[in-house]
């Protein structure tokens with residue numbers, strides 16, 4: 143579970159806006175999404191998982207490359223926005239809950255961790271890494287902003303922690319973010 147204060151911080155952000163990081167409009171997000179799609183490839187994936195989907199802005203793009211897509215999100219208001227954004231997508235399932243505790247009993251052939259790891263504690267990332275080791279049947283793709291965060295971890299530190307479970311990734315360094323592909 144994320145620390146209580148992290149959950150409270152995220153809840154406050156989504157109470158103030160349904161798009162707290164301007165996923166729908168910012169040039170940074172558009173560039174990140176294009177690079178993420180490039181890293182993911184065209185698929186199609188039979189059973190993909192995005193952990194920390196936010197309001198579902200990227201999931202709209204991802205769903206087009208997946209036979210089935212499961213979206214997981216710990217903040218109810220964000221999950222409600224994602225449900226609404228993907229209402230027409232009958233191939234999408236929703237899990238409201240926090241990784242690693244609420245990770246589903248599934249074996250995804252693509253797992254996306256986009257700007258979510260630094261909300262987790264180091265112990266959580268260790269548990270998530272253990273789950274990935276036993277459940278991932280395809281690539282695990284982590285996308286992280288590399289500047290300072292408001293959280294104890296930044297993107298680089300979060301990836302270092304994940305490599306303890308998953309080994310070294312193939313890393314593509316962009317100006318403001320990095321994309322790491324494991325497996």
Ligand SMILES: C[S@@+](CC[C@H](N)C(=O)[O-])C[C@H]1O[C@@H](n2cnc3c(N)ncnc32)[C@H](O)[C@@H]1O
Pocket residue numbers: 143144152163165193194195196197199200214215216217220239240241242255256257258261262
């Ligand atoms: C910065 S947003 C990124 C959204 C989306 N992945 C993207 O890149 O556009 C991070 C999201 O992860 C969610 N989140 C944070 N910790 C989580 C956890 N442990 N389990 C599930 N969701 C989490 C937050 O509530 C937030 O909506």
